[in-house]
Amino acid sequence: MSSSFDKFQKRRLISSYFSVVLSIFLVLFLLGTLGLFIINSQKLADDFKEKIAMTVFFKNEATDAELKTFGDELKKAPFAKSSLYVTKDEAAKQHTDIIGEDFLTFLGENPLQNSYDIHFRAAYVERDSIAKIEKQLRENENISDIVYDKQLVNLVNDNIKKVSMWILIISCFLTFIAVLLINSSLRLSIYSNRFIIKTMQMVGATKSFIRKPFVMRSVRLGILGATLAIIGLMIMLFYVETNFPELEILANKTLIGLVFAAVMGVGILITWISTHFATQRFLNLRTDDLY
Template structure:
């Protein structure tokens, strides 16, 4: 008697479509968003550093005592617009002797020998916090400092500050515009990827409808799978982004000055959330579309 070969047919599970390429496509899309997000973070950090490099020269009245100089330094340090570094107020004292020596080192000319006296004044150099760096704020700071007893004059390069603020504003608008376009493109890409993946399941969805399955019962496995795909894709994209940035910081030491770990971790969490939300909503829209189609439209 001839032996009959039987082949076990694996039952197709609802929502169990091949997902490796889906995860790969979503991960790649999220990774691109992450790269641009890191560009925005580093650009923001660079902008903050540039703004915090703004300095004001506060020239003092002549013949102030050490007690008066110390009082002025404490007054300046207590101002809310003074930048801090490692809990230290960025207030630097320059005596008129130090100023004369710096001028001699730069130009090689000894004006004291010609004039017979040092016409310079003692001064404090104040570094302004980035949050108070607009032109209007700096003018207000200048007026505030000039009202302090013992201050003769306050100077800063106003034209340079206006140029810096104008350029930073233009670059910020340009980057945000690119970011908005990129996010829209990525959403469309993820949506189309999941729609194509679910296209192969359209007849299975119809079969479940014909046997009386409710819409919620049909949608649940697809939505769960899409949400997990988004989470896994976000984790993969975050891991790739973290590895790339660590390599970049190692190779380009100066780049580490722009590192902001808190914002980087927030970006990685955002990628996971974005992947989950977009995956869920895209699958929901696609499944609802196939549930409403007639049999003729499915072909």
């Protein structure tokens, strides 16, 4: 009979530990995923900004030397990440490939112009910055026109600000939920041992002595849950890197390491604090209140 009861208690204890580790793992995995998204969101936003191109068209009177000089100036310009010179013949070929017909046979001459496609550095993809750059470029008398998607620039910057704000709100909300979930799981685990706590207190054990094994056990569970969360995050990172290499999600290993360290730190800190206060609560209860 005693053996059956001991087995039942052991199974219940294992089940309690499992639920605590599982809740810690799930919560920390979500927080870690959010952290990785945050550190990569700026890079993703910058990559998208740098794909927006400005096309500068030149008058037919512009000489090859003048076009080359403009290209050399772009290489030195702080706002230009890259530039591509497209001759009028190359532009005609591109248009022919797109429409599927050689439009030059109908027109008899090439109406297109030599141009430069300029990709900006992310910091300069702002409404005011691009407007200043455009004004500066138009001072060149050889330039006939400058074309870029102004609405897209405004839309990108406005949406990035909105997304950043919502990421901050969601981060705070998830952190709060994480603390509540882990705290609730640990409180239930301590609740099942409330009679043991009170018995130890009645035989003269100090509060710190009673608290220590419960806190240490919870911290070990927190470390286990955080370790599983880090393993899960590593698997997710390698999956994303394998299937979407253009994102270069593993490029900044230092920040990724900081996220992993933060996941481990949060797992230890929350379990330590939650267990400390949960144990303290039962230590302060009267024996009659335990029931």
